[in-house]
Amino acid sequence: MAKIAFIGLGNMGGPMLRNLLKAGHECVAFDLSAPALAAAEQAGARPAASPGDAARGVDGVITMLPAGTIVRAVYEGPGGVIANAAPGTLLIDCSTIDVASARAVAEAATAAGLSMVDAPVSGGVAGAAAATLTFMVGGPPETFEAARPILAAMGGTIVHAGAAGTGQAAKICNNMLLGISMIGTCEAFMLAKRLGLDAQKLFDISSKASGQCWSLTSYCPVPGPVASAPSNRDYQPGFAAAMMLKDLKLAQEAAAGVDAATPLGAAAAALYSLYCNAGHAGTDFSGIIAMIDGSD
Amino acid sequence: MAKIAFIGLGNMGGPMLRNLLKAGHECVAFDLSAPALAAAEQAGARPAASPGDAARGVDGVITMLPAGTIVRAVYEGPGGVIANAAPGTLLIDCSTIDVASARAVAEAATAAGLSMVDAPVSGGVAGAAAATLTFMVGGPPETFEAARPILAAMGGTIVHAGAAGTGQAAKICNNMLLGISMIGTCEAFMLAKRLGLDAQKLFDISSKASGQCWSLTSYCPVPGPVASAPSNRDYQPGFAAAMMLKDLKLAQEAAAGVDAATPLGAAAAALYSLYCNAGHAGTDFSGIIAMIDGSD
Structure with missing residues (x-):
């Protein structure tokens, strides 16, 4: 030892x-x-x-x-x-x-x-x-x-x-993709709701189709389909929105330093800034679905 | 019969x-x-x-x-x-x-x-x-x-x-999420490359972590990690960028009709418009990684 x-x-x-x-x-x-x-x-x-x-x-x-x-x-x-x-x-x-x-x-x-x-x-x-x-x-x-x-x-x-540094690179690249796919998942569920498509139906279809992602399958931002997800316990983290925003800002900083274009990464950082600034820094990052929906 | x-x-x-x-x-x-x-x-x-x-x-x-x-x-x-x-x-x-x-x-x-x-x-x-x-x-x-x-x-x-109509809703919600997660995957790989993180390493890490998505795991936009992906056959479709753009436009049209906010869906539509207008309508939709990289 x-x-x-x-x-x-x-x-x-x-x-x-x-x-x-x-x-x-x-x-x-x-x-x-x-x-x-x-x-x-x-x-x-x-x-x-x-x-x-x-x-x-x-x-x-x-x-x-x-x-x-x-x-x-x-x-x-x-x-x-x-x-x-x-x-x-x-x-x-x-x-x-x-x-x-x-x-x-x-x-x-x-x-x-x-x-x-x-x-x-x-x-x-x-x-x-x-x-x-x-x-x-x-x-x-x-x-x-x-x-x-x-x-x-x-x-x-x-x-x-x-x-050296690639541990950090792996974490921010993974988490940038996570932030993007979480917002994408929220957008898909909220569009479906307004079009009259049941959330469980979209889950059943997309979890086995080309829209499948961890944010949908393992961390579903609407209550119901995934029992262990923070959406089923009032969006208690889990992974706080402030931590996601930190990682997205690190990704933007890294991208600027190497002239990488990350248009959706930049948009995700902006959306999590809006969400945290609205008083939700301590909410689970999947709670951003309420902001996408306009219900919060 | x-x-x-x-x-x-x-x-x-x-x-x-x-x-x-x-x-x-x-x-x-x-x-x-x-x-x-x-x-x-x-x-x-x-x-x-x-x-x-x-x-x-x-x-x-x-x-x-x-x-x-x-x-x-x-x-x-x-x-x-x-x-x-x-x-x-x-x-x-x-x-x-x-x-x-x-x-x-x-x-x-x-x-x-x-x-x-x-x-x-x-x-x-x-x-x-x-x-x-x-x-x-x-x-x-x-x-x-x-x-x-x-x-x-x-x-x-x-x-x-x-x-009636929910079949179309399911398809465009799924494909909007697909378009977003494909671009997110491309951004993650191109940021990783410029930060010195090997593509196969990012694949190995994120395919088992919270960045996991179908675009990464089953349809990887960089050649190598997924043998069956169009990235390994010069981005022959597969699913042409023009078809992805059509679906993203349908999603935007539907979203406008029900006042749904789809900020990343809108950005994905804009990016696929840029890609198709640059002469790549017939390329597989994963080929947009070259535009994200600036190498095409």
């Missing part, structure tokens, strides 16, 4: 740390929130005073943070991870951030003699608690192999996407 | 008629094209002089026509089907047309003592030839039941969508 520093003990990081402890790893923890740090201590981790303090004398450092600027500060800042970790330490950033920041941090880490992967997750808070997260990992093959047994304590599927 | 008039002997209607003949039905055929009519005669159908002539003395009339105005002319025009068919004749329109025209024709037929369903298909020319079409059928339950054994000679899946 390894000695691991965990930085960022929020809704995702907290349960991920507990799964590392459960697997027998020795953990040091850091968060700016005193209650989060106290909870980590109670779960069996040793609290640290700063990211740099946490990163000293460990085999690996895992971060789960809300934005690229924060990731860069934690790794590259004074008193940060890179300045304090011993050469050879394995760095794993599980945050969902912009591709450019992910690549910049990996480059700084490599220059300092450290190994790093970007390893954003899908599966949400439920997946973090159940240790069933999917990790999309970008970095050198040998660093991926070194990270794999540690990630296995927190997730079920661990995929090597390619070089 | 029934005596059936078949009107509209194009790329779809021709093979559909041949499957009716194969199943043992006695067929009368009509088309404005003399070569199409001659081919039908050679296949075993008796040629008729007009739609009304075809519709006299048969148990059922099937139409497969390119537009709502043509369907209305064939059914409601002087010398048309409704004026000439005996009371009780079963009318089946397999054309993909606007919901309003489908409902108007069904109403006129019912007023004249005839039974009618709209029964648009999916499955394309290959499905028409192999008798594996999917029929989405709108009309009264007893008319659906009467039509079912006849449709069974031409297709594999026959679904009752609801009242």
Whole structure:
């Protein structure tokens, strides 16, 4: 078992740390929130005073943070991870951030003699608690192999996407497609309703036809057809609209940086902005069907 | 076996008629094209002089026509089907047309003592030839039941969508979602490419994740991951971009008629217009990936 520093003990990081402890790893923890740090201590981790303090004398450092600027500060800042970790330490950033920041941090880490992967997750808070997260990992093959047994304590599927930054690329490309297909599914159901076509009928037909998509089949935005979908529990997340908007904005930022045309991705980002700004940031992202319908 | 008039002997209607003949039905055929009519005669159908002539003395009339105005002319025009068919004749329109025209024709037929369903298909020319079409059928339950054994000679899946017009509604709602998810899939692959994420990697990840959709999994627009996809045969259709544009325009027309908001559906229609106008009307609809990429 390894000695691991965990930085960022929020809704995702907290349960991920507990799964590392459960697997027998020795953990040091850091968060700016005193209650989060106290909870980590109670779960069996040793609290640290700063990211740099946490990163000293460990085999690996895992971060789960809300934005690229924060990731860069934690790794590259004074008193940060890179300045304090011993050469050879394995760095794993599980945050969902912009591709450019992910690549910049990996480059700084490599220059300092450290190994790093970007390893954003899908599966949400439920997946973090159940240790069933999917990790999309970008970095050198040998660093991926070194990270794999540690990630296995927190997730079920661990995929090597390619070089540094491709873990982030895989996550935002997948989630851009998800945001687009969710809105498309909502539009199809609301058009059907107004044309007198029953929602269950459209579900039965399209789930076996060329309109089939995960947003329809596994996460149906109208109540009824898929029992486990948030539409059947008043659109409690699940995956909050604010998180979808974050990923769509990251996709737009990445697209602008490489001159990629993503017309539907841009429209999806605009529609989720409208929906979040209307007071629904905390609603499940499938709840946007009410805005498409005009009923909310 | 029934005596059936078949009107509209194009790329779809021709093979559909041949499957009716194969199943043992006695067929009368009509088309404005003399070569199409001659081919039908050679296949075993008796040629008729007009739609009304075809519709006299048969148990059922099937139409497969390119537009709502043509369907209305064939059914409601002087010398048309409704004026000439005996009371009780079963009318089946397999054309993909606007919901309003489908409902108007069904109403006129019912007023004249005839039974009618709209029964648009999916499955394309290959499905028409192999008798594996999917029929989405709108009309009264007893008319659906009467039509079912006849449709069974031409297709594999026959679904009752609801009242008159809902067959058309099901088709355009499904195909609107298909058009949106195809463009979304193209955008995801092209963004991934520019971010250095390998297409096969994105396929492997998203086909098992929340971005999964038929456009990705069964009809992948980049060559390689799905052997049967048109992307592996230079984007030969398959399903031509012009046909996708037709369906997206029908969806926009229907949406306008019922004040439905379909922002991504509208954007998809605009993008397929651009693609068709650039000379690609006859290319498979997945070929739009080249326009998204800027490589064509």
